[in-house]
Amino acid sequence: MHELSLCQSIVEILEEQSRRHHYRRVRRVELRVGPRAMVEPASMVFSFGVASRGTLAEGAALEIRPVPARAVCLDCSCEGEVAKLAEACSNCGSYRLLWEEDGGLRLGEIEVD
């Protein structure tokens, strides 16, 4: 359900940025989603349709691109990427991973006219 409020934030940012970058219409929006963000792609696409109606982003394609997080293993000290929560260390199989970078939830590339 928080997908809708996130999509409202996306539309706000797109409108804000249209004044700085002088565009009138958005065709494509890339969303970079880390494993902690817990957004459901189908729900996100649906919500974006609702939130963008009547705005400069109406009809834009929403692309969801997963971004891995970075973590260090507390057992073998190896550092690596994690694609989802509760993943084991790829080196030793331990679940005692300390997350350093959570991948975030960011608006990436947009394509505009």
Next chain:
Amino acid sequence: MCATCGCGGGEGARHEHHSHPHAQEHGHGPEGGRVIDLEADLLEANAAFARRNRELFRRNGVFAVNVISSPGSGKTTLLVRTLEALRDRIPMAVIEGDQQSDLDAERIRATGVPALQIQTGKSCHLDAHAVSHALEEMTLPGRGILWIENVGNLICPALFDLGEGKRVVILSVTEGEDKPRKYPEAFHGADLLLLSKRDLLPYVDFSVDQCSDFAHRLRPGLDLLLLSAKTGQGMEEWLRWVEEGWLRAKASYRPEEPVVA
């Protein structure tokens, strides 16, 4: 107009508090349009309010606790018991988040502790902005504890930092030990996992060990307590955890320091 952020106030007020991303232009994309890389953090607006709230708590020596669980796992019941146990020694206040109604705030007020109800309307979680407005309307319990009961929902509240000092996730034993697997984010972000309704353990197949295993995969070293607000079993350990957090937070009381956040 509100003092925190200059918004029109009221429910559903929206903002332009986003950080200004350093965008780069890259020529043309597959749809034939101009490509700009915004690299804009969607949660930055919330994070900015969370920083302000956290700073306010720090200066006032307030231990702020964000309580998250699915509907009906016993948040309000536990808060009522906890307030009754500590109200004579510790200044406290409660923010109640629900989609509708004032019912939980009334249950809290019956203990004599002040409570402010936030009705989130369509929204399924509290966010730092809603909390910052609530803080303007209430008297902060300086050198005390601010309890924030989030909207009953194990998914969405997990994504929104409120500026709290600690985050407590409650899971009642009737919900099943697989919940950390199904709703990992709540557990990943928790400081304490409380397994509630311990008195019902004999009637359900709930494996505390399995639940603890799953939860520790998500957050190594996560503290875990098993208690019943009904019988009081396990309450002592919980109250000890609360008091330790309170003592630590109280030590940061610096009301004379200027606000930097």
